[in-house]
Amino acid sequence: MDGAEIVKFFTEKLENHNVSSAVAAIETLLEYLRKDTTETLSGLIDNLKKAKDILVETDCLARTSVSSGAELFLRFITLASSLENPDFQEVKRVMISRGELFLQKVCTCRSKIANLGWPFIKDGAIILTHSYSRVVASVLKQAAENKKRFTVYVTQSCPDDAGYEMAKKLRQYSIPVITILDAAAGYILEKVDVVLVGAEGVVENGGIVNKIGSYQLGLCAKALNKPLYVFAESFKFARLYPLNQHDLPDRFKYKTSVLNNNNINLKEEHPIVDYTPPSLISLLITDLGVLTPSAVSDELIKLYL
């Protein structure tokens, strides 16, 4: 299974809208693991690493989550405990089973978050959300099912107008939705009760990397003392510590096509994500529970140290 196949498989997975790109990536890797034919453990792991890099390089928007997801996946299946066995096939079997286990864990995340998250939406609330996020949508759905009556404003979120997609989805759940210009966020925020956003990646200090525009939304919310809640699955926790927007690596900020294309001046190019510092975030609602930004670093520390 070579690079092209991987990308193909991955993009197919992505077609199906209901899985987040990270999950798609994990599925792909798992698939790769199954198909892989190398006979040595180290070789296998190297291949997986390569495969991961290929995935990260593929031209999808949510590269942060892809990388973090893939990272975690590898880490999970290659945990020392499971690799002592001398028989390679045995080892591989274990890896695959663990991989499946991980996948299934990952898939339950969203429903967990929905259960944790819906009580945060008060009856009669006016909610502002940004761009398209499956998690946010599922939370809102849950809330609506629990007889909460609320209105949602969605920013259209240029350049890809993902906001309209979001609106469409919410209308399916018969939630009243209004799409607004990204620029109108400040205007609307006055009457908004709470701001909800998803996340591409959650970085080590509890800040988030998300669709461009989240940062200014956070700033506005802070200025008007409105709470900003982030909904994110735990596999989006990334080993990344940006100091400011500039410090955010380019490979996250720009599409690969853009990066590889040498006759594009990045200075003129719009980034697709931005970094929202923890100070602007009230709470992160994850499948590990409701966390304050400081709790996130706690999790990551536990994980990597």
Added chain:
Amino acid sequence: MTSQTRDNDVTDKMEQFLLDLKQEQFNGSYDLAYKTINHLRKLISQTRWTHAQELMNTIKKEGKKMITAQPSEYVVGNMVRRVLKIIREEYVRLLGESEESANKESLHKMLTAEGNERDDHTKPLKELKTTVIEAVNEYIDEMEASIHNISAQAIEHIHSNEVILTLGKSRTVEAFLKQAAKKRKFHVIVVEGSPLYHGHELAKSLASKGIETTVITDTAIFAIMSRVNKVIIGTHSVLANGGLKAVNGAHMVALAASHHAVPLIVLGAMFKLCLLHYSDIGGSEATFNRLASPQEVLDYYDGGTEELVNVQIYSPTFDYVPPELVTLFISNIGGNAPSYMYRLLSELYHPDDHVL
């Protein structure tokens, strides 16, 4: 037979306890916590159960009843969860496993996890009862000691000739200030705290100990704040995000303090920490706040007159103080920043018990 009667006895007590809860027949959250845990201890000792799971179920059942009886008193829920956690720990300990497996859910755990080996706590252990009860007793002792432990830290926080502002009447704060007064000389400004005006009681007891005390009205908080070095208040309970559920008016005090950049120190024993977040409480202030009778705000004598029929008079009992206004939280195990609450919580309660 005997056990039968014992059960009845327990249920009777339960009924009585629930009634007291409903009619707020308790005096302060410590008292309530104490009553609750005693009651739970009775349950453990007097009801019949074969293994931990069964016990936990009964406690959960009773616990739910208690919580719904007085939803705005989080201490009850805390006690229930605490006891459950104790049972889990003891169970695990008796099985000779590590404490870790009874610990909070985490990424790391998620990765190390070997499939779902979660224990269903059904192994019957005969010595469990005794050990659990011992543990509970220990915990009760800890609770009893808490006020003392808090006030012991007073000296570290109050230096001489400070002007300290406090609100209403909190036993903890009272003890804290008196403790400090033994060593240091300082000035206390007590906000009377309408509509209950408990501040007057506090002021009286402080003054009787010879502490320079000045009573001010709620309206004067902002005016006086520019002269205050520290604000020290008690709290009803501490929420998971480090915010406070404190006596009505606390938010005003906190705001005034932050406007004048005066540190706000909150005193509260560990048992006041609870898992709730402000906005997920009944979806609104519904159960968060308790609205008392308008009587104290406006006498029925005038309040009921024909011309004021449609006037709505509110006397909320509590205020929500967001964590960013709180500087320090001093509990019986020392001082912490409000942003660290989540950690303390994860040590206090078991994730599976968040929803009973």
Added chain:
Amino acid sequence: MSNLHFKLYAPYRNRREKDKNAPLMTLVLRSSSPAHRSRTPEDNIAVALDLSSNRVLHYHRFNKASSKVNFPLNILQDPKSRVELRYDLTDTGIWVCSPQVPQLFTDNFDYQTQYDLIKGVLINEEFLGNQIHAHVANSRYCSRVYNFHSYDVVSHDILSRWTHPFVPEITIDEPSFLENYSLLRHNLYLHNTCTLGKNSQVLDCSLIGRGTKIGNRCKITNSVIGNGCTIEDDCVIDGSYIWDGVKIGCQSTITKSFICDSVQVYSGVMVNQGCVLCDSVHVGPKIDLESGTVVHLSSTTDDFDDGEPELSTDFYLGPYLHVLQIKPYDIAQLGDQGKGYVWEKDNGSETGSDASLVLQMWGIMFIYGSESETSSMDSADEDEQDPIMDDDLTTFQREVKESLCGGIEENIQSDNLVLEINSSKYAYNMSVKDVVQTVTKSLLEIATEKTANDPTQYFTNLKMILTHYVPLLLNYNKNGSSQLDCIYSLEGFALNSEATMNCLVKVLMFLYENDVLSEEVILHWNSNPRDNSGTFSPANVREKVKKFIEWLEEAEEEDSEED
């Protein structure tokens, strides 16, 4: 409905332990400003309190007609006591009674209502030595429901939490503790199983019960809606009480009305102020109930006695069921699908209380409240008929006298007369004292009138009359207190009429022989004269009866010697 702490009453109990029988009971009164909405014409009292001991010295209930209150002078005469006359109190109906209260009721057959009891006790205080104390509850809520108005007031108070901690979301017990009421801003109580339609508002002070469904664009204010109701789109409900299982069609408007269990209001109905729809009545569609309409339904004619269940609640609407027979439903007023009868208002309207329509409606309903009230109503009517008679007492005296005269002329059996007098007694809720005094007085008057021309005949006449009325007098002078009243009023009369004065001894003798007056009463009377002045002073009365008294005393000694 109260959130009083009953430990408040310890002091009163202690007082009772101090001297056994003196403190009879303790009334709990709530201070409420005269403009207070919890005050109704039916419960409108003025009280005289002794500040030092909280003793009730005088207790007056205003009836609708007269706004006068006469405080007996003697309560103000004691120099030591500080007396307080208050009109800012309402009777909460909470009376902490001593064991002898029921006994008192049995003793005095004529204490029809608790108020008679109070009057009686207060009046005979110095004689029987019973006292009534009052506790004025300032800081706590207590109130009672005795008519629609007070029902309205109390429910409103409960919703606005005056009765804390007895408030819906705490007190109402639900089958499972998963169901409960949650309190939202503006004192809204929504049961977590009730459903609100799109942009329909529930505004201040309302409660919506279990499983109730409310359609779209409804507006509900200051109302209570029970369990399992269905309210369709575009309804407007204000200040109304809707009990369980009610169905209300779309675009209906309900204002300040009562809708009892399982009523059906079809669409487009307008229920105006002060209507009452009793159980399972059907109204509508597209009909306009004029305000104050009372609609009821009675399956058969012969459920007079079990009329109460018709209205499974606090109000006793039984009586009016008497008037109805099987007849077609009043379609005209209730609309094509209407089921029920409109209660003719004309009987009601004669209460003629000039208060607002609502109040009048409460008034109407109130006729059927309770016996005593009815009578008080009647009296009200009477007063309207002849405005000259402002004071009940005089009217009463007049009536009694007439009936007595008639009694002599037509020689009616005195027990019939007793009934007659009693009835008028209740009409003006007179106390026993009044009756006794009046009777005695009028008898004497009759006598004097008869013998206006030749006073010499006076006694013979009087004797004749008295003999005729001995049974009647016996009836009224059963216990010591009334005998005292009798003799004192006799004296009082005598003081002003020479004729009587002259034959006073004889009269006393006569009464004594017929055991109308017992000797200890006479002695008691003799030993402590009251200073009511006239042409003669009590002194020379005593002078007159000296012999008789002596004779009595001797007799007594003899008795004592005998046994």
Added chain:
Amino acid sequence: MNNGDAENLTSEQKKQLKKERRKEKNAQKEKHNIPSKPEGEEPKIEKSKAELRAERRAKQEADRAAKASKKSDQVAANTKQKGPRVPANIQSVINLNKTILKADDPKVQKKAAKKLEKQQVPQRTEGQKKVALFSHLHQYERSLSITKNIGFGKNAIHPAIIRLGLQYAEGTVTGSNARCAALMSAICKLISDYETPPQKELSRHLESKLKPAISFLDQCRPLSVSMGSAIKYIKLQITNIPTGMSDSEAKLRLIKSLREFVHVNIVLAGEAISGYACTKITDGDVVMVFGSSSLITKVLCDAHNAGIKFSVIVVDGRPKLSGRGTLRKLCRVGIKCSYVLVSAASYIMPEVTKVFLGAHGLLSNGYVMGSVGTSMVAMAAKIRGVPVIVCCEAYKFCERVQTDSFVNNEIGDPRDLLVQNKSELTSPLLTNAAWEETDSLKVLHLTYDVTPPDFVAMVVTELGKIPCTSVPVVLRVRSLET
């Protein structure tokens, strides 16, 4: 005394007058180039020292020339106490600061006391238990009589004034508008009963009569800003009376002008303000008000009568609980109201769309001086992003600057915050007894506080809607007018 002497004297006085006019002018100048700050006083006080000396000399001459009667001596003494005539407005500022703010400085106190004595105004005895933080302010207790040793006779204080004074002290007349109006009417009485003694000039002598009256009122209750500017106005009017105008004429003119003052600054201003303010209330608004302000109540009633559908939340707080009055007024006209105590303000704030506040005075650094608690409400509103609108007549603007509520405030009687009689066993409040016997226990009854301008979105005056930072602008404009 013979004619010559008389002329002599008057000429003396003329000289005096000229001198003063001059002073007035250059003082005016100063006022324009330096906004009067507390430091700003200092040079003036220096000046006044020099001036005093000059004047004393002048007086001695006058004495030598004409052996003035004891009375005139008295007058001179008063004028001397009064010091030079710096422009009335600045002077009033100084006065306020001089006497109120230095209650802890014995020298100043002695001086004040002497002055009062001279004016035959009884000085009020201080309360026993002062709050340390406010030792620079007078802390009276109502129980101590004011009029105990009040003098009667020739230049005693006018009864109308005494009555008013007591009303102030008892709190029967409260609210800066009411107090100002009352003051004016009282002074009208004083003027109408006044006649100039022979060889005196109304403009000078009347003022000398006025002084003790004012300082008496000040003793009863520190002057409000509104009264300050009213007095300023009166003085101006009096000095503007041309010499040689007949008494009756002058009196008429004065009274008329005073009436006018009240009419223009309170009545008309009120109308204008409510006109502006109503435009800011729209259907469905939930307006929060604090305590009681005649102006705010008027605004709301007008808005209601204009058919705007809005509801009001009355916030109230001890010591005064004056909000209950407002509540009743509003309910009578049929506005839907809610009522909470200030501690519950942040509970109720989410529902509020606008906050209307009255003001005691506007300080020239943009701070709003209001009855205590105003700042609390403003703060709570600010945090929730609810706009705060202050309504205030322009005559309540004053030159004083102040950044906290300590520098200049008024301390009420602590007893107002305690339970008087033991009977109310239920009440948790301290009893008088408890307060008196424990001396480490103080009770502070603060009357005013100042609200920083960043809490306030808008100030509505009869001159229009302005941000509260532009108070000095208004002041400048007005001072140019006069």
